[in-house]
Each structure stands twice: as structure tokens, then as C-alpha cells.
Amino acid sequence: MFSTKGRYALRVMIDLAQQNPDEYVPLKDIAERQDISKKYLEIIVKDLVRGKLIAGVSGKGGGYKLTKSPEEYSVGQIIELLEGSIAPVACLAKDAKKCPREEVCKTLPMWTEFYELEKDFFFNKKLSDLVNS
Amino acid sequence: MFSTKGRYALRVMIDLAQQNPDEYVPLKDIAERQDISKKYLEIIVKDLVRGKLIAGVSGKGGGYKLTKSPEEYSVGQIIELLEGSIAPVACLAKDAKKCPREEVCKTLPMWTEFYELEKDFFFNKKLSDLVNS
DNA sequence: ATATAACCTAGTAAGTTAGTGTGTTAAATG
DNA sequence: CATTTAACACACTAACTTACTAGGTTATAT
Numbered sequence: 001m002f003s004t005k006g007r008y009a010l011r012v013m014i015d016l017a018q019q020n021p022d023e024y025v026p027l028k029d030i031a032e033r034q035d036i037s038k039k040y041l042e043i044i045v046k047d048l049v050r051g052k053l054i055a056g057v058s059g060k061g062g063g064y065k066l067t068k069s070p071e072e073y074s075v076g077q078i079i080e081l082l083e084g085s086i087a088p089v090a091c092l093a094k095d096a097k098k099c100p101r102e103e104v105c106k107t108l109p110m111w112t113e114f115y116e117l118e119k120d121f122f123f124n125k126k127l128s129d130l131v132n133s
Numbered sequence: 134m135f136s137t138k139g140r141y142a143l144r145v146m147i148d149l150a151q152q153n154p155d156e157y158v159p160l161k162d163i164a165e166r167q168d169i170s171k172k173y174l175e176i177i178v179k180d181l182v183r184g185k186l187i188a189g190v191s192g193k194g195g196g197y198k199l200t201k202s203p204e205e206y207s208v209g210q211i212i213e214l215l216e217g218s219i220a221p222v223a224c225l226a227k228d229a230k231k232c233p234r235e236e237v238c239k240t241l242p243m244w245t246e247f248y249e250l251e252k253d254f255f256f257n258k259k260l261s262d263l264v265n266s
Numbered sequence: 267a268t269a270t271a272a273c274c275t276a277g278t279a280a281g282t283t284a285g286t287g288t289g290t291t292a293a294a295t296g
Numbered sequence: 297c298a299t300t301t302a303a304c305a306c307a308c309t310a311a312c313t314t315a316c317t318a319g320g321t322t323a324t325a326t
Contacts, residue, residue, distance in 0.1 A: 001218075001220065001221060001222065001223065001226075002221055002222055003282090003283065003284085004283080004284065004285090005283085005284085007222060007240065010240055011239075011240065014239050014240070024302095026301080026302060026303090027302075027303075028301095028302080035234075037284090037285070037286080039285075039286060039287080040284065040285055040286085042303085042304080042305095043284095043285085045303090046303095046304075046305090049303095049304090056302090056303060056304085057292085057293075057302085057303075058291070058292040058293055058301085058302055058303040058304070059291095059292050059293025059294055059300090059301065059302060059303075060292095060293060060294040060295065060299095060300065060301045060302070061293075061294060061295090061301080061302085062292080062293065062294085062301075062302050062303060063302070063303080064303085075243065085134075087134065088134060088135055089134065089135055089140060090134060093134075101168075106144075106147050106263050106264065106266055107140065107143055107144065107147070107263060109266060110208065110258060110262075110263060113254075114251075114254055114255075117250065117254060118247075118251075121246075121247055121250060122247075125243060129243075130239050130240060130243060131239065133239055133242060136313090136314065136315085137314080137315065137316095138314085138315085157271095159270085159271060159272090160271075160272075161270095161271080170315090170316070170317080172316075172317060172318080173315065173316055173317085175272085175273080175274095176315095176316090178272090179272095179273075179274090182272095182273090189271090189272055189273085190271085190272075190323085190324075191270085191271055191272040191273070191322070191323040191324055192269090192270065192271060192272075192322090192323050192324025192325055193268095193269065193270045193271070193323095193324060193325040193326065194270080194271090194324075194325055194326090195270075195271050195272060195323080195324065195325085196271070196272080197272085267326100268325105268326085269324100269325090269326085270323100270324085270325085270326100271322100271323085271324085271325105272321100272322080272323075272324095273320105273321080273322070273323090274319105274320080274321070274322090275318100275319090275320085275321100276317100276318085276319090276320100277316105277317080277318080277319105278315100278316085278317080278318100279314100279315095279316090279317105280313105280314085280315090280316100281312100281313080281314075281315100282311105282312080282313070282314090283310100283311085283312075283313090284309100284310095284311090284312100285308105285309085285310090285311105286307100286308080286309080286310105287306100287307085287308080287309105288305100288306090288307085288308105289304105289305080289306085289307100290303105290304080290305075290306100291302100291303080291304070291305090292301100292302085292303075292304090293300100293301085293302085293303095294299105294300085294301080294302105295298100295299085295300080295301095296297100296298090296299080296300100
């Protein structure tokens with residue numbers, strides 16, 4: 001189950017996509033509109049900046065804005081950045097240590113099949129798809 | 134991400150499906166074959182019994198066996214029984230309290246769409262599909 | 267009677283989640 | 297240059313979940 005981090009990140013991105021793309025939007029405004037603690041959003045937004053999905057400037061008139069247009073972001077990359085991995089099982093996550101049962105595992109093909117389905121869904125779903133709805 | 138509970142439950146079910154369907158299989162044997170702590174499996178197996186997916190008898194010659202044939206179990210019902218819900222977000226879980234943002238939520242349609250995809254996948258995948266592979 | 271195996275209740279260390287608190291730095295405005 | 301605004305940084309925490317373990321009691325076949 002996806003946590004608030006990934007879900008809130010998506011909401012921040014959607015919020016930014018709905019604002020003037022040339023203006024920096026202060027986090028305070030996003031927090032109020034989305035009704036999420038600004039303090040908590042700081043953590044999330046930090047990751048979004050680190051991942052270069054948004055850019056921030058300090059000081060008066062500062063805030064955050066998207067670095068690209070909404071069609072250029074996939075939901076998958078936003079969630080993955082915040083959640084670490086969207087793999088259904090630990091052994092399929094990118095940083096997973098090799099499972100000793102890999103060769104005999106009766107469930108691995110199913111997990112892999114589902115993971116492909118999931119990636120297909122979330123990486124083809126664009127931020128712009130969510131804004132226009 | 135699915136936890137060991139759901140994953141181990143699946144492995145127990147697969148293991149049972151591979152044994153003689155008329156014999157009771159002791160948990161000790163399953164634990165050894167699957168290389169999972171017997172003590173931990175007791176917790177998982179208890180849920181499987183509660184959900185009537187398997188039946189157990191005490192005493193010598195006792196153990197567990199499937200109550201139905203492998204084609205009659207879906208992977209979805211096994212995992213759901215152990216994990217509680219396979220919903221991608223909390224607000225879609227059956228016991229979820231109504232979200233106040235439901236009507237304005239830009240992401241809910243996407244989560245719902247994914248949830249349908251997920252249920253479709255796991256409830257149509259049968260235990261027998263995993264055994265014969 | 268004994269061996270076997272399910273069944274029951276409880277506890278626990280480690281990790282994760284969803285935050286909060288208290289600052290410091292950077293930039294625009296008067 | 298002082299003030300305001302806002303990002304950025306670091307630390308802390310309560311509650312919950314995960315993945316177990318411990319120590320029994322009850323049921324059944326030989």
C-alpha cells in the first residue's frame with residue numbers, strides 16, 4: 001500500500017501543475033490548498049527537489065515550481081522517488097539481495113508479471129492526465 | 134509491498150497443493166520444505182484455518198490439508214485474507230472511513246483504476262496456476 | 267501412557283510511518 | 297541596511313507494523 005509520502009508528493013505535483021508555470025509557488029500555499037501539514041510537506045518537497053522534479057528558490061517571492069511541463073512527468077517516477085520502489089515484493093526491488101530460492105520459487109513469475117503490469121500502468125500515466133480530470 | 138504473511142501463506146498453500154490431497158500434512162514438514170520458521174507459520178496457518186481455506190486436525194497423523202481443489206482458490210483471496218486488503222491506497226480499503234476529499238480528489242480515479250487491474254490480476258490467478266509451473 | 271501435532275496467549279526487537287520542533291540560510295522589499 | 301518571507305537543515309518522537317520467539321495446553325492415534 002502506498003504511503004502518504006508518495007500520495008502527497010503526487011498532490012504537490014498536481015497542485016504545482018495547476019498554478020502559473022512561470023511563478024514560484026510558496027509551500028505554505030500548497031499546504032493550505034491541499035490541507036496537509038507544511039512541515040511534513042517540507043520533507044516530501046526536499047525529495048522532489050533532490051530528484052530534480054521541481055526547483056525551489058528561497059526568500060520573498062520564492063517557492064517551488066515544476067522543472068518540466070506536466071506531460072513530461074510520469075506518476076511512476078514521482079511515486080518511485082518518494083516510496084523507493086513500487087515493486088510488489090522485496091525480492092524484485094532494485095536494491096534487493098539475490099534470493100536463494102529464486103530458481104525454485106513458484107511465485108516469482110507471478111510477482112514479476114504483476115510488477116510489469118504495475119510499471120506499465122504507472123509509468124505511462126502522466127501528471128497531465130491527472131490535472132485534466 | 135506485500136509482506137511475508139501473504140507471501141508465506143501462498144507458499145504454504147502451494148506446498149499443500151503439491152502433497153497428497155487426502156493426507157494431513159504436519160506443519161513441521163511444510164516449515165522444513167519451505168525453510169520458514171514453524172512458529173511463525175503457526176500464526177499464518179491459523180488465519181488460513183479461520184478463513185476455511187485449509188483444515189487442521191490435532192494429534193498423531195494430524196496436520197493440515199486443503200478444503201478444496203487448487204483450481205478453486207484464487208491468489209487474491211489467499212493474500213487478502215492474510216494482508217487484510219490489497220488496495221493500493223488506504224481510502225480504497227473496505228474498512229476505510231470516508232475521505233472528505235473524495236469528490237475533489239484528482240488521484241482517486243487513478244487509484245481506483247489500478248485497484249481494478251490488481252483485483253482482476255490476483256483474483257483470476259488460481260492456486261493451480263502456480264503449482265503447475 | 268506416550269508421542270505427536272494442532273492450537274492458544276503473550277511478548278519483543280527492529281523498523282517504518284507520519285509527523286513535530288527549532289533553528290539557519292537566502293532573497294526581495296522598504 | 298533592516299525586515300520580511302520562504303527555503304533548507306537537522307534532530308526528535310509517538311504510534312504502529314513486521315517478523316518473529318517463548319511457553320504453554322488440548323486433541324488424537326498407537
